[in-house]
Amino acid sequence: MRSIAAEAGVSLGLINHHFPNKEVLVAEAYRHFHRQLIDVHAQAVARAKPEAHARLRAFFESTFSPPNLDRDVLTAWIVFWGMHRHSKEIQRVHGETYHAYVGLVRSMLAGLAKERGRLRMNLSMAAIGLTALLDGLWLEWCLDPENFSPHEALRICEGWIDSL
Numbered sequence: 001m002r003s004i005a006a007e008a009g010v011s012l013g014l015i016n017h018h019f020p021n022k023e024v025l026v027a028e029a030y031r032h033f034h035r036q037l038i039d040v041h042a043q044a045v046a047r048a049k050p051e052a053h054a055r056l057r058a059f060f061e062s063t064f065s066p067p068n069l070d071r072d073v074l075t076a077w078i079v080f081w082g083m084h085r086h087s088k089e090i091q092r093v094h095g096e097t098y099h100a101y102v103g104l105v106r107s108m109l110a111g112l113a114k115e116r117g118r119l120r121m122n123l124s125m126a127a128i129g130l131t132a133l134l135d136g137l138w139l140e141w142c143l144d145p146e147n148f149s150p151h152e153a154l155r156i157c158e159g160w161i162d163s164l
Contacts, residue, residue, distance in 0.1 A: 001025070027089035030080045034097040037068060038104065045108070052111035053161070059108060060157045063134050064141070064150035074142035102127050105134075112161070119164045126164060133160055 001022055005012040019025035041062045048058035067073060083090045106127035113119050119126055137153045148156075 023083075023087050023089045026080070026083060027087070027093045030090060030093045031097060033076060033080075034093075034101075037073075038097075038101065040067065041104070052108060052115045056108050056112065056161060057154070057158065059105075060134075060154050063138060063157075064153045068138065069141060069145075069150060071142050074139070102131055105131050109164075112164070121164060130157070130160065133157060 001015055001019075002012055004025065005015045008015070015025070019028065041059055044058040044062035045055045048054045062068065080090060080094075084094055102124075106123060109119065109123055109126050109130065113123065121129070134157065137148075137156060140147055141150065141153060
Protein backbone atom coordinates (compact mmCIF):
# COMPACT_ATOMS: atom_id res chain seq x y z
CA MET A 1 0.00 0.00 0.00
CA ARG A 2 2.94 2.33 0.74
CA SER A 3 4.41 1.67 -2.70
CA ILE A 4 1.08 2.38 -4.36
CA ALA A 5 0.67 5.62 -2.42
CA ALA A 6 4.20 6.70 -3.35
CA GLU A 7 3.69 5.83 -7.03
CA ALA A 8 0.37 7.72 -7.07
CA GLY A 9 1.89 10.68 -5.25
CA VAL A 10 -0.69 10.61 -2.47
CA SER A 11 -0.58 9.86 1.23
CA LEU A 12 -1.04 6.38 2.61
CA GLY A 13 -3.91 7.81 4.68
CA LEU A 14 -5.74 8.84 1.52
CA ILE A 15 -5.35 5.35 0.04
CA ASN A 16 -6.56 3.78 3.31
CA HIS A 17 -9.51 6.18 3.42
CA HIS A 18 -10.81 4.95 0.04
CA PHE A 19 -9.62 1.34 0.23
CA PRO A 20 -9.81 -0.46 3.58
CA ASN A 21 -7.32 -3.12 2.46
CA LYS A 22 -5.15 -4.24 -0.43
CA GLU A 23 -7.73 -6.77 -1.62
CA VAL A 24 -10.35 -4.05 -2.16
CA LEU A 25 -7.80 -1.84 -3.92
CA VAL A 26 -6.71 -4.63 -6.28
CA ALA A 27 -10.34 -5.55 -6.97
CA GLU A 28 -11.07 -1.95 -7.94
CA ALA A 29 -7.98 -1.96 -10.16
CA TYR A 30 -9.34 -5.14 -11.81
CA ARG A 31 -12.71 -3.44 -12.41
CA HIS A 32 -11.03 -0.31 -13.82
CA PHE A 33 -8.67 -2.28 -16.06
CA HIS A 34 -11.53 -4.40 -17.40
CA ARG A 35 -13.66 -1.31 -18.02
CA GLN A 36 -10.87 0.30 -20.04
CA LEU A 37 -10.54 -2.76 -22.28
CA ILE A 38 -14.31 -3.08 -22.74
CA ASP A 39 -14.47 0.62 -23.64
CA VAL A 40 -11.96 -0.03 -26.44
CA HIS A 41 -14.23 -2.79 -27.77
CA ALA A 42 -17.37 -0.71 -27.41
CA GLN A 43 -15.81 2.21 -29.28
CA ALA A 44 -14.69 -0.09 -32.10
CA VAL A 45 -18.17 -1.60 -32.37
CA ALA A 46 -19.79 1.85 -32.32
CA ARG A 47 -17.63 2.95 -35.27
CA ALA A 48 -18.52 -0.17 -37.30
CA LYS A 49 -21.28 -0.43 -39.84
CA PRO A 50 -24.59 -1.42 -38.24
CA GLU A 51 -24.65 -4.95 -39.70
CA ALA A 52 -24.03 -7.64 -37.06
CA HIS A 53 -21.10 -9.22 -38.91
CA ALA A 54 -19.36 -5.83 -39.24
CA ARG A 55 -19.87 -5.16 -35.55
CA LEU A 56 -18.44 -8.57 -34.65
CA ARG A 57 -15.47 -8.03 -36.95
CA ALA A 58 -14.78 -4.67 -35.28
CA PHE A 59 -14.95 -6.41 -31.90
CA PHE A 60 -12.49 -9.07 -33.06
CA GLU A 61 -10.14 -6.47 -34.52
CA SER A 62 -10.12 -4.56 -31.24
CA THR A 63 -9.42 -7.80 -29.36
CA PHE A 64 -6.39 -8.53 -31.52
CA SER A 65 -4.96 -5.00 -31.51
CA PRO A 66 -3.21 -2.79 -28.97
CA PRO A 67 -3.84 -2.09 -26.15
CA ASN A 68 -5.23 -5.63 -25.82
CA LEU A 69 -2.32 -7.34 -27.57
CA ASP A 70 0.34 -6.44 -25.07
CA ARG A 71 2.35 -8.75 -22.88
CA ASP A 72 2.13 -6.24 -20.01
CA VAL A 73 -1.66 -6.49 -20.21
CA LEU A 74 -1.30 -10.26 -19.90
CA THR A 75 0.90 -9.78 -16.83
CA ALA A 76 -1.79 -7.67 -15.15
CA TRP A 77 -4.46 -10.25 -15.90
CA ILE A 78 -2.28 -13.06 -14.52
CA VAL A 79 -1.96 -11.16 -11.24
CA PHE A 80 -5.73 -10.68 -11.07
CA TRP A 81 -6.50 -14.29 -12.00
CA GLY A 82 -3.89 -15.53 -9.54
CA MET A 83 -5.75 -13.80 -6.73
CA HIS A 84 -9.14 -15.14 -7.81
CA ARG A 85 -9.00 -18.39 -5.88
CA HIS A 86 -8.41 -16.75 -2.51
CA SER A 87 -9.98 -13.30 -2.81
CA LYS A 88 -13.72 -12.85 -2.36
CA GLU A 89 -13.40 -9.28 -3.69
CA ILE A 90 -11.69 -10.43 -6.89
CA GLN A 91 -14.26 -13.22 -7.29
CA ARG A 92 -17.07 -10.70 -6.96
CA VAL A 93 -15.56 -8.26 -9.47
CA HIS A 94 -14.69 -11.07 -11.86
CA GLY A 95 -18.30 -12.26 -11.74
CA GLU A 96 -19.56 -8.77 -12.55
CA THR A 97 -17.10 -8.09 -15.33
CA TYR A 98 -17.31 -11.56 -16.88
CA HIS A 99 -21.09 -11.39 -17.09
CA ALA A 100 -20.90 -7.93 -18.66
CA TYR A 101 -18.35 -9.15 -21.23
CA VAL A 102 -20.37 -12.26 -22.11
CA GLY A 103 -23.48 -10.08 -22.28
CA LEU A 104 -21.79 -7.80 -24.82
CA VAL A 105 -20.78 -10.79 -26.94
CA ARG A 106 -24.25 -12.32 -26.54
CA SER A 107 -25.90 -9.12 -27.78
CA MET A 108 -23.72 -9.07 -30.88
CA LEU A 109 -24.50 -12.73 -31.56
CA ALA A 110 -28.21 -11.99 -31.07
CA GLY A 111 -27.88 -9.34 -33.79
CA LEU A 112 -26.25 -11.92 -36.04
CA ALA A 113 -29.04 -14.41 -35.35
CA LYS A 114 -31.62 -11.75 -36.16
CA GLU A 115 -29.95 -11.02 -39.51
CA ARG A 116 -29.05 -14.57 -40.52
CA GLY A 117 -31.65 -16.69 -38.80
CA ARG A 118 -31.45 -19.21 -36.00
CA LEU A 119 -28.02 -20.20 -34.66
CA ARG A 120 -27.06 -23.88 -34.44
CA MET A 121 -26.25 -23.32 -30.79
CA ASN A 122 -28.05 -21.80 -27.81
CA LEU A 123 -27.26 -18.08 -27.80
CA SER A 124 -25.89 -18.09 -24.25
CA MET A 125 -23.64 -21.08 -24.95
CA ALA A 126 -22.46 -19.49 -28.20
CA ALA A 127 -21.47 -16.34 -26.28
CA ILE A 128 -19.55 -18.37 -23.70
CA GLY A 129 -17.88 -20.38 -26.48
CA LEU A 130 -16.87 -17.28 -28.39
CA THR A 131 -15.47 -15.56 -25.31
CA ALA A 132 -13.47 -18.72 -24.55
CA LEU A 133 -12.14 -18.76 -28.12
CA LEU A 134 -11.20 -15.08 -27.94
CA ASP A 135 -9.55 -15.46 -24.54
CA GLY A 136 -7.65 -18.55 -25.64
CA LEU A 137 -6.34 -16.96 -28.83
CA TRP A 138 -5.44 -13.77 -26.96
CA LEU A 139 -3.59 -15.73 -24.29
CA GLU A 140 -1.71 -17.87 -26.82
CA TRP A 141 -0.67 -14.79 -28.81
CA CYS A 142 0.53 -12.98 -25.68
CA LEU A 143 2.55 -16.02 -24.62
CA ASP A 144 4.15 -16.41 -28.05
CA PRO A 145 3.32 -13.92 -30.83
CA GLU A 146 5.18 -16.12 -33.32
CA ASN A 147 2.45 -18.80 -33.18
CA PHE A 148 0.03 -16.84 -35.39
CA SER A 149 -0.68 -13.31 -36.48
CA PRO A 150 -3.53 -11.13 -35.22
CA HIS A 151 -4.99 -11.37 -38.75
CA GLU A 152 -4.99 -15.17 -38.50
CA ALA A 153 -6.73 -14.95 -35.11
CA LEU A 154 -9.35 -12.74 -36.72
CA ARG A 155 -9.86 -15.34 -39.49
CA ILE A 156 -10.23 -18.12 -36.89
CA CYS A 157 -12.95 -16.14 -35.08
CA GLU A 158 -14.79 -15.31 -38.27
CA GLY A 159 -14.66 -18.98 -39.31
CA TRP A 160 -16.14 -19.92 -35.96
CA ILE A 161 -18.91 -17.35 -36.42
CA ASP A 162 -19.62 -18.60 -39.93
CA SER A 163 -20.03 -22.13 -38.55
CA LEU A 164 -22.88 -20.91 -36.35
